[in-house]
Amino acid sequence: MQHHERLDGSGYPKGLMGDEVILEAKIISVADVVEAISSHRPYRPARGVDKAISEIIEKKAVLYDSQVVDACVKLFCEKNFQL
DSSP: OOTTOOTBSOOSSSOOBGGGSOHHHHHHHHHHHHHHHHSOBTTBOOOOHHHHHHHHHHTBTTTBOHHHHHHHHHHHHTSOOOO
């Protein structure tokens, strides 16, 4: 239920902030954003992994947990993970 919460409290459903959001939700949140931006949607074409990685880096420590972002970036950029 918390994977749409953001570190700055701007998420939903409860507007939780920082450590109020459990680690598992922080991980799913970043994964969800990367998958959503990278994948085709009926209302827009896929934007690609590079755009998704740029998004999470840009909002690291604001919306997304820094350690989770760093781990995700490492998977894609150093370990060559692909969706």
